[in-house]
Amino acid sequence: MLESIKEFASTFFVTGDPLIYGADVSIALTSLAILFVLTYYKKWGWLWREWLTTVDHKKIGIMYLIASLLMLFRGGVDALLMRAQLALPGVEFLHAEHYNEIFTTHGTIMIFFMAMPMMFALFNIVVPLQIGARDVAYPFLNAVSFWLFMMGAMLFNISFVIGGSPNAGWLSYPPLSEMSHNPGPGQNFYIWGIQISGIGSLATGINFLVTILKMRAPGMKLMKMPLFSWSVLSSSIMIIFAFPILTVTLALLFIDRYFGAHFFTMTQGGNPMMYVNLIWMWGHPEVYILVIPAFGVFSEIVATFSKKRIFGYKSMVFSMMIISVMSFFTWVHHFFTMGAGADVNAFFAVSTMAIGIPTGVKIFNWLFTMFRGRIQMKTPMLWTIAFVPCFVIGGATGVMLAVAPADYQYHNSYFLIAHFHQVIIGGVVFGYLAGIYYWWPKMFGFSLNEKLGKWAFWFWNIGFYVCFMPQYALGFMGMTRRVYTYGWDLGWAPLNIISSIGALLMGIGFIFQVWQISYSIKHGERDKTGDPWNARTLEWSIPSPAPLYNFAIVPEVKGQDAWWIMKEEMKNGEEPKKAELEPIHMPKNSGIPFIMSVFWFIAGFGFTFTWTWMGVVGLIGVGLCLFARSFQYDTDYYIPVDEVKRTEASLGRVV
Ligand code: HEA
Numbered sequence: 001m002l003e004s005i006k007e008f009a010s011t012f013f014v015t016g017d018p019l020i021y022g023a024d025v026s027i028a029l030t031s032l033a034i035l036f037v038l039t040y041y042k043k044w045g046w047l048w049r050e051w052l053t054t055v056d057h058k059k060i061g062i063m064y065l066i067a068s069l070l071m072l073f074r075g076g077v078d079a080l081l082m083r084a085q086l087a088l089p090g091v092e093f094l095h096a097e098h099y100n101e102i103f104t105t106h107g108t109i110m111i112f113f114m115a116m117p118m119m120f121a122l123f124n125i126v127v128p129l130q131i132g133a134r135d136v137a138y139p140f141l142n143a144v145s146f147w148l149f150m151m152g153a154m155l156f157n158i159s160f161v162i163g164g165s166p167n168a169g170w171l172s173y174p175p176l177s178e179m180s181h182n183p184g185p186g187q188n189f190y191i192w193g194i195q196i197s198g199i200g201s202l203a204t205g206i207n208f209l210v211t212i213l214k215m216r217a218p219g220m221k222l223m224k225m226p227l228f229s230w231s232v233l234s235s236s237i238m239i240i241f242a243f244p245i246l247t248v249t250l251a252l253l254f255i256d257r258y259f260g261a262h263f264f265t266m267t268q269g270g271n272p273m274m275y276v277n278l279i280w281m282w283g284h285p286e287v288y289i290l291v292i293p294a295f296g297v298f299s300e301i302v303a304t305f306s307k308k309r310i311f312g313y314k315s316m317v318f319s320m321m322i323i324s325v326m327s328f329f330t331w332v333h334h335f336f337t338m339g340a341g342a343d344v345n346a347f348f349a350v351s352t353m354a355i356g357i358p359t360g361v362k363i364f365n366w367l368f369t370m371f372r373g374r375i376q377m378k379t380p381m382l383w384t385i386a387f388v389p390c391f392v393i394g395g396a397t398g399v400m401l402a403v404a405p406a407d408y409q410y411h412n413s414y415f416l417i418a419h420f421h422q423v424i425i426g427g428v429v430f431g432y433l434a435g436i437y438y439w440w441p442k443m444f445g446f447s448l449n450e451k452l453g454k455w456a457f458w459f460w461n462i463g464f465y466v467c468f469m470p471q472y473a474l475g476f477m478g479m480t481r482r483v484y485t486y487g488w489d490l491g492w493a494p495l496n497i498i499s500s501i502g503a504l505l506m507g508i509g510f511i512f513q514v515w516q517i518s519y520s521i522k523h524g525e526r527d528k529t530g531d532p533w534n535a536r537t538l539e540w541s542i543p544s545p546a547p548l549y550n551f552a553i554v555p556e557v558k559g560q561d562a563w564w565i566m567k568e569e570m571k572n573g574e575e576p577k578k579a580e581l582e583p584i585h586m587p588k589n590s591g592i593p594f595i596m597s598v599f600w601f602i603a604g605f606g607f608t609f610t611w612t613w614m615g616v617v618g619l620i621g622v623g624l625c626l627f628a629r630s631f632q633y634d635t636d637y638y639i640p641v642d643e644v645k646r647t648e649a650s651l652g653r654v655v
C-alpha cells in the first residue's frame with residue numbers, strides 16, 4: 001500500500017531534489033497564507049467584484065503588470081541558479097537534467113510570461129488614455145485575453161511542482177520534444193501553457209488594432225497619433241500575422257505527441273525541419289513584437305524629458321512599419337547551419353542586415369531629439385539613455401551573426417547568448433522598465449522614489465555589462481549554449497565567474513526595485529496635477545489615477561503632442577472649449593472571462609496528463625461559457641452626468 005502511494009507520488013509530484021522540495025514547500029505555504037489573509041479580512045467579495053470580473057483596461061493593465069513582475073522574479077531565480085551552476089567548472093549544484101529544465105523554463109517564462117504581459121500591461125494602461133478613448137474596442141475580450149494569459153502561465157508554472165518541467169529548450173524542437181524522446185508531461189505543459197496564453201495574445205493584438213483604428217479622439221489623424229500608440233499598432237499587426245503560426249505549429253506538435261502522427265518525426269514522412277521553419281516564422285517576428293513597443297516608450301520619454309518634439313516623427317512611423325514587414329522575411333537566420341544552401345542563406349543574410357537601417361534611423365532620431373534639449377535625468381530618462389549604447393552593441397553583434405558563413409562559428413555559442421540578452425535586456429527590459437517608471441504616477445497616483453530607482457538602475461546596468469560582455473569572449477573560446485558544466489582545462493572559469501557576479505548584481509538591482517515600490521507606496525510623492533513630468537500626450541491631461549471613464553469630455557485633438565498644444569493655448573490665455581457633459585456609456589463587469597479561462601486550464605491540465613475525459617470536460621465548459629455569453633444581453637450601462645460631475649469634483653476638476 002505504502003509502496004503504491006509512494007509510486008503515485010513520485011510520478012505525480014516532482015521529488016528527489018532538495019531544491020525542488022524547498023520550492024514546493026514555500027509555494028504551498030505562500031498559497032495557504034494568501035488564502036488565509038483573503039478569508040480572514042473577508043476580501044473574497046472585493047477580489048471578485050473589483051478584480052476577477054473587471055473589464056476596465058486600467059485594472060487589467062495593473063494585473064498584467066503584477067503577473068509580469070512575479071514572472072520576472074521566477075525567471076530571474078532560474079537565471080541565477082544557472083549562473084551559480086556555471087560560475088565554476090565541475091560544480092554539481094544542478095544536475096544535467098535539472099539544468100536542461102531550468103534553461104527551458106527560464107527562456108519560456110521570460111519571453112511568454114514576463115515580456116509579453118509586461119508589454120500588454122503598457123498597452124492596456126496607456127493606449128486608451130493616450131488616444132483619448134474610454135476603454136479598448138472590446139473590453140470583454142480584453143478580460144478574456146488576460147485570464148487566458150494568466151491560466152496559461154499558471155499551467156506552465158505548476159509543471160515545476162506536478163509532473164515535471166519541460167526540458168527541450170524554449171522553442172521545443174523535435175525530435176527532442178516528441179513522445180519518443182520525451183514521454184513525460186513536461187512538453188505537454190509547455191504546449192498547453194503557451195497555446196492557451198497565445199490565443200489570449202492574438203485576441204489582444206486584434207483588440208488593440210481595432211482600438212487604435214476606430215477609437216481615437218476626434219481630430220487625431222493617424223499621423224498625429226503619439227508614437228507609443230503607433231508602436232502598439234505596429235506590434236499588434238505583427239501579432240495578428242505571427243501568432244496563428246505559433247498556434248498551428250504547437251497544435252501539430254501536440255497531434256504528433258497525442259495521436260502518434262508524424263508531422264515532425266524523423267521517419268514515416270515527417271520532417272523536423274518543418275517545425276524549425278514554422279516556429280521561427282513566428283519566433284523572429286516575436287522579438288520585434290516585443291522590442292517595437294519598447295521603441296515607442298523611448299520615443300515618448302525622450303521627447304518629454306528633453307522638452308522637445310520628437311525629431312523625425314514621420315521617419316519614426318515609417319521605420320517602425322518597415323521593420324514590422326521586414327521582420328517576416330528574416331527567420332532563416334536562426335538556422336543558417338541547417339544546410340539550406342548558399343542562395344537561400346544569402347537572401348536571409350541580406351534581409352536580416354537590412355533591418356539595421358530602419359533601426360539605425362530610430363537611434364539617430366532619439367539622439368537628435370536629445371541634442372540641445374533641456375534634458376532632465378529622471379529615472380525613465382536614465383533607462384532610455386542607457387538603452388542606446390546597449391542596444392547598438394547588441395544590434396551590431398546581431399549583424400555579425402547575420403553574416404551566414406561566419407554564423408557557422410557563432411551559432412549556438414555564448415556569443416549568441418550574449419547577443420540576444422543584450423538586445424532583449426537592453427531593449428525590451430530597459431524599455432518596459434522605463435515605461436513603468438514613466439507611467440507609474442498615472443497608474444497609481446504617486447511617483448516612485450528617485451533615489452532607490454537610481455540605485456536599481458546602476459545595479460542593473462553595471463551588472464548587465466559584467467554579466468554579458470564576458471560571454472562574447474566565451475563564445476569565441478568555444479563555449480556552447482545549454483552546457484551544464486565544463487572542465488578546468490578549457491580556461492573558461494575566470495570569465496564565467498565574472499559573468500555570474502554580474503548576474504548577481506542585476507538580482508540586487510531587482511531587489512532595489514521591490515524596495516523602491518514598497519517604500520514609495522507609503523512615502524512616494526502624490527501626483528495631484530495629473531501631469532508630474534510636464535509631458536506632451538493626452539494621458540497626462542486627466543487626473544492620476546484616471547477615473548473609471550477616463551475622460552469626462554472627450555478631448556479635441558489639434559495636432560501632434562495634443563496635451564502640449566492645449567497647455568500652450570491655456571498659457572496664452574485661451575479658454576478651453578466647454579462641452580456639455582453627457583451620460584457615459586460603459587461596459588459591465590463579467591465573470592465569464594475568468595470562469596471560461598479556468599475551464600481552459602482544466603482542459604490543458606487534462607490533456608497534459610493524457611486524461612482525455614478531463615480535457616473534454618474542460619472544453620465543454622469553455623463551450624458552455626461561450627454559449628452563456630451569447631445570451632447575455634445586459635452588458636452595458638450609462639454613468640449619469642451627476643455622478644461624473646461628482647467624481648470630477650472629488651478629483652479637483654471643474655467640468
Ligand atoms: C528583442 C530581441 C531581439 C532583437 C531586437 C534582435 C535584433 C537582431 N538580431 Fe537577434 N536574436 C534574438 C533577439 C533579438 N534580436 C534572440 C532571442 C535570438 C536567439 C534565439 C535562440 O536561438 O534561442 C537571436 C538570434 C539572432 C540570430 C541567430 C544566430 C544564430 O542562431 O546563430 C541572428 C542572425 O542573424 C540575429 C540577428 C539580429 C539582427 C541583425 C538584429 C537587428 O535587428 C539589429 C539592428 C540594430 C542595429 C544594427 C544597431 C543600431 C543601428 C545603427 C546604429 C545603424 C548602423 C548600423 C548598420 C546599418 C548595420 N539574431
Ligand code: HEM
Pocket residue numbers: 076079080082083103104106107108110111114115168169170171417421424425428429467480481482483503506
Ligand atoms: C536578468 C538577467 C538574465 C540572466 C543572468 C540570464 C541568464 C541566462 C542563462 C545562463 C541562460 C542559459 C544559457 C545556456 O545554458 O544555454 C539563458 C538563456 C536564455 N535566456 Fe536569459 N538571462 C537573463 C534575462 C533574460 C531575459 C530578460 C530574457 C527574455 C526576455 C531571457 C531569455 C532567455 C532565453 C530565450 C534563453 C534561451 C533558453 C534556451 O536555450 O532554450 N533571459 N539566460
Ligand SMILES: [Cu+2]
Pocket residue numbers: 283284287330331333334
Ligand atoms: Cu531572428
